[in-house]
Amino acid sequence: MDSASTKAISPFASPNTGALLKKKIIAWSLETGLPASIHVSVGGKIFSLHKLPLVSKSGYFKRKLVDLSSVELPENFPGGSETFEMVALFCYNSSFPFDPFNIGALRCASKILEMTGDFSLCERTDLYINQVVLQSWDDTLIVLQKCQTLLPWAEELLIVSRCVESLAFMACMEILDPEHKKDWPVTSLQALTGHNWSSELVKEMAGRDLWIKDLIALPFVFFQRIISSLRRQGMKEKYVSPLVVFYANKWVLSEKTHKFWENSDLKDEYNDVNSRISEILQGILELLPMGEKGSRVIPASFYFSLLSRSMSLKVSNESNIKLQNEIASLLHLAQVEDFLLPEKSVDFITSTPEFEAMKKIVMINMAAKNEEGYVVAELWDRYLCQIAMDPKLEPARFMELIEIIPMADRETHDHLYKALDTYLMEHPQLSSEEKTSVCKYLNCQKLSQDICIEAVQNEQMPLRLIVQALFVQQLHTHQAFKECSDSFRYIHCGEFSGSLSSSRCQIPRSQNLEESPFERATNIGPPLGSFLQKDSSTKRSDFSKEDYESTSFRLQALEQELVSIKQSLMKNVPKGTDSMSFRVIGLEGKTVVKKRKSLRHVNSCISLSWASQRKYASRILKILRKINMLGNGKSKIKKAASGVSSTSLACEGKPLQQMYNS
Known part of the structure; x- marks a missing residue:
């Protein structure tokens, strides 16, 4: 509370005290016939008083007025002239009310003026503080706030300590609520x-x-x-x-x-x-x-906010280090929205103090080898999605940032893929070699099915990664088809309803990319064309029992068809060459980089309606046929609706399977 507010509500500013003191002085002069010969100066104001009332109640005045007729009190006298008016009234045996606004200053003033003894001002003010003030929450708060201007006397007289202990005790009682006065829980x-x-x-x-x-x-x-x-x-x-x-x-x-x-x-x-x-x-x-x-x-969000404020105020480095260590210990409880980012006007994000602080925090967390490292890895990859927008971020620097998190700590690469996708989109000037280097960290086997499908369609990605994603997606499809086929062997048609309860078909850990499902297909079934030409709008009720029983054979037919496509592609490789690679080249000789829209959500659950599975299988076949046709040099790619020039694929290098395995 400021001084202006104090004057507005404090009794010190009331003219009644001054008027009462004047009446007492006049009455004493008339009663004793002695003039007010002692002059006391305090707070720029001079009081003319009688000697006997002062020396009878104050040891300070008793010593000072032996040879002097005027006394100047200390400049920082507690409460100033308003408090001294009340002290003078007490010396003239005039009563006045104590209240929380004046009791602290009166207690300090009585100490300075040595007003001790029985029924002295010291004793009376102490009694009021203990029996009245400290029993009330509001009164204690007022006295404690007034103590700001009464230091160090309020400390020496234990006024502050008594108020602090009283408030703490009453706060504890408020939490315990023994009388059950509260109808709501503590905040x-x-x-x-x-x-x-x-x-x-x-x-x-x-x-x-x-x-x-x-x-x-x-x-x-x-x-x-x-x-x-x-x-x-x-x-x-x-x-x-x-x-x-x-x-x-x-x-x-x-x-x-x-x-x-x-x-x-x-x-x-x-x-x-x-x-x-x-x-x-x-x-x-x-x-x-x-x-x-x-x-x-x-x-955790509070510590991030505190660190951001600390850095903006340029607080001591010791405080910043303490905050960084604390944040690192609870980083797994944070959200990526809590991470520090510089102002949007900054061009070079990775050179800002905010980014350096986040980098240091993550490195401290990684050094501690916490069990929640996979959570921090995901947070860091999501943070890199925002950092990747920095137009001045060099590929080598971006690769260093990716390597801060060990690749083994990343349980999923979905967010890493998004960070790489953002980086490639914001840096279209990168060469194919730089793209390949940046994307070397991506493991397609750790991509979810939806992200894997998006990677297959993403022309910004290096072709080698697209082919890897294509094979991984085939593994997903093979696993999903296998689960569906097994389910029909053990579930009666009349009892089956709905789809398999699987949100993501995982690739078996024992199966790696080198074991292509194409090479394990041995059964021969009906042609894939007859399966795909079936009406996609057919309902489950239209399927007969024989249709259900032959589903597994049809699924195997799909694999056989893919095998034939692969063999056809391999035959088109020119003799004498042992490798094949692909480049996406525009008609004018320039590399075309285009952001593809991600496919609509493809649920990995296999339902009885095979329309979605036929569409997905058809999509894979189209991609492989496109590669095959371009490998023969006979295809012509139609122009895109946006006006982007069409592209063609040139085969040069090792076979598809060998390129993938490398």
């Missing part, structure tokens, strides 16, 4: 788990309990001591830590508070505001629980 940070940091949301949460709102309004020097007292008195950390977070949100993270301090009279220069916030931030770090204890009660 916690559980609602913030899994969400981005929002200062407005946290502010709203802090305002739900008035006692929390009161505590976080205190100066940090007092708030810090209350938190220590709460822990000392046994309050659980899940109730203490939210108070620290709420305080940091109000005084460190809130832009409104920053702007208020900039425009207020409490600062001399802008840098003073930053210094004040930096001081509070470093104090907050001392109050926060660290390690596993803190991760259970404080959301």
